[in-house]
Amino acid sequence: RDEAHALVKEGLMNDMRSHVCWHVYGLLHRSDRNYNEAIKAYKQALRIDSDNIQILRDLSMLQVQMRDLPGFAVTRHNILSLKPNGKINWLAFALAKHLNGDLRGAVSVIDIYLGTLTEGAPELARGFEASELALYRNKILAEIPDNYKEALDHLSACENIVVDRTSWLMARTKYHLNLGEYAGAKGAIAEMFRSGMTENYIVHSMYMCVLDSGLCKEAWSLPGTRTLASYVPLSQEQKEKLLEGYKTDLFPDYGFSAAVQRIPMNLVEGDRFRNSLDVFVRKKLVKGVPSLCLELSTFLLEDRNGRYQLLDDPYDVKRHPTFKLLVELVDGYISSLERNKKLLPDDEHEEPPSTELWTWYLRAGLHELAAEYSEGLAMLEKCLEHTPTAVDVYELKGRLVKSSGDIKTAVEILDKGRDLDRQDRYINNQTTQYMLEAGMESDALNRISLFTKHEGNPEANLYDMQCSWYELGLAACYAKKELWGKSLKKYSAVVKHFDDFNEDQFDFHAYCVRKVTLRAYTEVLRFEDNLWEEDYYFRAASGIICIYLHLFDNPSILEDDKEPDYSKLTGAERKKAKAIARKKRIQAEKKEAEKRQKEAESADNGGQKKKGKASAVDEDADGKELLKKNPLDEAKKFSAVLSKHCPKRFGTWVLQYDVAMRRSKILLALQALYRMKSLDDNNAEYFSRLVDFATKSDNLKDVSPGVHRVTSTEFQKLLNHKPLPEFVAAAAGKAKEDKQTSLPLRAAIAKAIVKTKSDSLEAATNLILNDGLDGRGVDVDACRSALQTLNGFGSESA
Amino acid sequence: MTAGKTLTVEFGAITQDNVEQLRKVNLACFPVQYQETYYKEVVERRDEGLCKFAYFNGFVVGAACARVENTEGDRQRLYIMTLGVLAAYRGRNIGKQLIQSIFDHFEENKDGEFSKVDEMALHVQISNDDAIRFYTSRFGFVQGEMVENYYRRIDPPHCYLLYKKLR
Numbered sequence A: 001r002d003e004a005h006a007l008v009k010e011g012l013m014n015d016m017r018s019h020v021c022w023h024v025y026g027l028l029h030r031s032d033r034n035y036n037e038a039i040k041a042y043k044q045a046l047r048i049d050s051d052n053i054q055i056l057r058d059l060s061m062l063q064v065q066m067r068d069l070p071g072f073a074v075t076r077h078n079i080l081s082l083k084p085n086g087k088i089n090w091l092a093f094a095l096a097k098h099l100n101g102d103l104r105g106a107v108s109v110i111d112i113y114l115g116t117l118t119e120g121a122p123e124l125a126r127g128f129e130a131s132e133l134a135l136y137r138n139k140i141l142a143e144i145p146d147n148y149k150e151a152l153d154h155l156s157a158c159e160n161i162v163v164d165r166t167s168w169l170m171a172r173t174k175y176h177l178n179l180g181e182y183a184g185a186k187g188a189i190a191e192m193f194r195s196g197m198t199e200n201y202i203v204h205s206m207y208m209c210v211l212d213s214g215l216c217k218e219a220w221s222l223p224g225t226r227t228l229a230s231y232v233p234l235s236q237e238q239k240e241k242l243l244e245g246y247k248t249d250l251f252p253d254y255g256f257s258a259a260v261q262r263i264p265m266n267l268v269e270g271d272r273f274r275n276s277l278d279v280f281v282r283k284k285l286v287k288g289v290p291s292l293c294l295e296l297s298t299f300l301l302e303d304r305n306g307r308y309q310l311l312d313d314p315y316d317v318k319r320h321p322t323f324k325l326l327v328e329l330v331d332g333y334i335s336s337l338e339r340n341k342k343l344l345p346d347d348e349h350e351e352p353p354s355t356e357l358w359t360w361y362l363r364a365g366l367h368e369l370a371a372e373y374s375e376g377l378a379m380l381e382k383c384l385e386h387t388p389t390a391v392d393v394y395e396l397k398g399r400l401v402k403s404s405g406d407i408k409t410a411v412e413i414l415d416k417g418r419d420l421d422r423q424d425r426y427i428n429n430q431t432t433q434y435m436l437e438a439g440m441e442s443d444a445l446n447r448i449s450l451f452t453k454h455e456g457n458p459e460a461n462l463y464d465m466q467c468s469w470y471e472l473g474l475a476a477c478y479a480k481k482e483l484w485g486k487s488l489k490k491y492s493a494v495v496k497h498f499d500d501f502n503e504d505q506f507d508f509h510a511y512c513v514r515k516v517t518l519r520a521y522t523e524v525l526r527f528e529d530n531l532w533e534e535d536y537y538f539r540a541a542s543g544i545i546c547i548y549l550h551l552f553d554n555p556s557i558l559e560d561d562k563e564p565d566y567s568k569l570t571g572a573e574r575k576k577a578k579a580i581a582r583k584k585r586i587q588a589e590k591k592e593a594e595k596r597q598k599e600a601e602s603a604d605n606g607g608q609k610k611k612g613k614a615s616a617v618d619e620d621a622d623g624k625e626l627l628k629k630n631p632l633d634e635a636k637k638f639s640a641v642l643s644k645h646c647p648k649r650f651g652t653w654v655l656q657y658d659v660a661m662r663r664s665k666i667l668l669a670l671q672a673l674y675r676m677k678s679l680d681d682n683n684a685e686y687f688s689r690l691v692d693f694a695t696k697s698d699n700l701k702d703v704s705p706g707v708h709r710v711t712s713t714e715f716q717k718l719l720n721h722k723p724l725p726e727f728v729a730a731a732a733g734k735a736k737e738d739k740q741t742s743l744p745l746r747a748a749i750a751k752a753i754v755k756t757k758s759d760s761l762e763a764a765t766n767l768i769l770n771d772g773l774d775g776r777g778v779d780v781d782a783c784r785s786a787l788q789t790l791n792g793f794g795s796e797s798a
Numbered sequence B: 001m002t003a004g005k006t007l008t009v010e011f012g013a014i015t016q017d018n019v020e021q022l023r024k025v026n027l028a029c030f031p032v033q034y035q036e037t038y039y040k041e042v043v044e045r046r047d048e049g050l051c052k053f054a055y056f057n058g059f060v061v062g063a064a065c066a067r068v069e070n071t072e073g074d075r076q077r078l079y080i081m082t083l084g085v086l087a088a089y090r091g092r093n094i095g096k097q098l099i100q101s102i103f104d105h106f107e108e109n110k111d112g113e114f115s116k117v118d119e120m121a122l123h124v125q126i127s128n129d130d131a132i133r134f135y136t137s138r139f140g141f142v143q144g145e146m147v148e149n150y151y152r153r154i155d156p157p158h159c160y161l162l163y164k165k166l167r
Helices: A003-014 A018-033 A036-049 A053-065 A069-082 A087-099 A102-116 A128-143 A148-157 A165-178 A182-194 A201-208 A214-219 A236-255 A259-267 A269-286 A290-296 A315-319 A319-339 A351-367 A373-386 A393-404 A407-420 A423-435 A441-449 A458-464 A469-480 A484-503 A506-515 A518-529 A535-553 A557-563 A571-608 A624-630 A631-643 A650-662 A666-679 A685-699 A705-718 A724-737 A743-756 A763-770 A780-793 B018-027 B036-047 B094-108 B127-141
Strands: A301-304 A307-312 B010-013 B051-056 B057-070 B076-085 B117-125 B142-146 B161-166
Touching: A003 A018, A003 A393, A003 B010, A018 A036, A036 A053, A053 A069, A053 A087, A053 A307, A053 A506, A053 A666, A053 A724, A069 A087, A087 A102, A087 A506, A087 A518, A102 A128, A102 A631, A128 A165, A128 A484, A128 B010, A165 A182, A165 A201, A165 A214, A182 A201, A201 A214, A201 A236, A201 A259, A201 A571, A214 A319, A214 A705, A236 A259, A236 A393, A236 B051, A259 A269, A269 A290, A269 A319, A269 A351, A269 B142, A290 A351, A301 A685, A315 A319, A319 A351, A319 A484, A319 A666, A319 A705, A351 A373, A351 A393, A351 B057, A393 A423, A407 B018, A407 B094, A423 A441, A423 A469, A441 A469, A458 A469, A469 A484, A469 A535, A484 A624, A484 A685, A506 A518, A518 A705, A535 A557, A535 A631, A571 A624, A631 A650, A650 A666, A650 A685, A650 A705, A666 A705, A685 A705, A724 A743, A724 A763, A763 A780, B018 B036, B018 B057, B018 B076, B036 B057, B094 B127, B117 B127, B127 B142
Parallel strands: B076 B117
Antiparallel strands: A301 A307, B010 B051, B051 B057, B057 B076, B117 B161, B142 B161
């Protein structure tokens, strides 16, 4: 690579006017991922030879990669004018207009292109490419605001050339519903069901739009198996109407469909609901469905702000009437089975032994939802005595033990289950995850290696496979052990994967236009634009930020390796200190060399058996280079990305606050507080940072008086214009009144009470202890940190 | 013991990856603990005809392990080492299906692999009346001589040899 750079530079020096040299220079930069440099080089080349199509093409691909959309449009226009007989150039130009938001322009480009084709041309006939182009044009029409009528007409016109019937039907349904015409959509929906889409919950939701077409917009953003029925509270007549529809339209033809059986259950109440639940559960218990409990938990819905939310806090679950109903039903089955092996006393025939196993298993699952861990474990013990070969039981048992705080035992249990079926990749992955959480990273590597490629280093293989869950788990494991460098290394590996995801789209720019898969292509572009919203990226970035902030707060961590300050020592001490330091360094280097030698040897040995390529020895396996970076700069970098791309996550703003306060950027910190409040104002993290801001913001240096003034006025709003101790006392009062107050919030308020002395130490302690375990948010981590808080108050309260 | 309706099982091989389940079944069914050599032999032989799991509703609920042993005069016998069904699934003809499948396997290969096999045999603790009845009345095994002190750690330590002539 260095050779290539040198040669190209030589070439350029010899002849600055050679467009070939600049072109090659650009290609070199591109392969080095220096995209901006590459674009500059291409533009230089074009200045010399402005009609070179090859260069223009390369430039256009880079521009769309870097999302320089106006530039992309200009370049594509140029290419089109130079070579108007290339289909790809027309399509790419239309695409460029589309991406730039000129929707009408994009449509007209496509129309002009279609106009250039003679009648009877193969491109116009029914076929994949014509179909995709038509649907793409239609998609653009639909994106124009309030243009559904035109989109619908176009859809009808191109019906005969479209091969992707499903997309055609979906689009038709959407347009009719957006126009408020359910009647028009009805036919398309019926055809979709007929063609086998009975398990598509979006189609079901659209079917439900018979009630109100206006709901359609919410309908197709519902995730998973949520439908309008389980999302929007409906009136009695509305429910009856839908039930009638399901009974007459769908059940006769699609009675076999799981969705058709499940969805109406959200529409019935009282005894009808009880009966349908009873039939549903019993059927699945006999069949043996491990995910039955998860399925039933989707019935635990609560109306909050006009929309149903799924409950997951045990406090809420226990009080939900459906949960109580489920417990009643399942307990009934258990005692009935015990008495005479029948699920219901009046059943005709007896159940095989497996039914009893699944019933106990379901009961344990219900205990888990209610956080009744000992009861759940007791149920599972019965299961294991009954059928000790049931791997699912070990998994649930391990999970319950983990939830009750004993991760090490959980690992043992899970590993036993894994040992029963060593071909089961899922249980192997679960075991690995638990081991990482328990701090057993070498055992975890051992387990996961059972499923990696035979040759080479398993960790390298996991890196190549971009196995982010493992790397995130390992990074968290290292962080808990305070091996900061190694942890940063693993988090950075995940960040690198995301950079690769972004990079990988490059090849598609040319390919997709050639294959005319423009709809999918624009979806990919949109996905890549939102790449940084993903869960795994957030976890990696927040892991990195937390470590760097910790290092910033505790610089002494990194100083162990540094040379002591010689100027402060006497001559003799200096000599001694230097000798010690040199000895330490030599020993460390020797160890490193030995380790590397061993690794090289084992790689050689492995390489002799098979023809695998020797994995590159990682120069900085312990992440020392990462530790040398300026912690606050790195933290700021990642926090900025998160704030830009993950604004809906509460955690983003917690991190922004933490970084901003250390940089004395109180405006950013205040913004973070406001965002936190709008997302979840009952959150303990928000509360403790409010208190933190109140106590710290006046003392921060590097803040101009103007900024101070603005922030103090705005901040007062957050405190409801009360002085801090009063605010805390008010919060404490509210928390005491409301029995549901979560444990973390109680602990945060208690800490604040002590800090601001707004009440006695006893009051603070009592806030946690009284009812602390009866509210929301009670899990092992919360309890541990609450205990820590109490310990911090002094030995008495603990 | 009530013999309820038959639970039809499916059979599967015992391999290195699932042999742990065989340990679980044996632990649950037998008072003796089998040696590592026994498990090693079963896994290495990989002979689904003679060593198999019985599956019901996706779970391993029973297992049977047999092997070919040499007897006098260059003849052989099919020896049943273990046959067990988890307690919750007993009385549903699963043991019967396991033994029957071994008989069937013999029938299919009696002129090939098992051309020298004359009989099937097993040892049963003298106190295990249920097992003795299972083999003698259902499958026509004959109760043979008693072997004293066959077992080392259980009481009574004696057992009977049960056998059935196959030719």
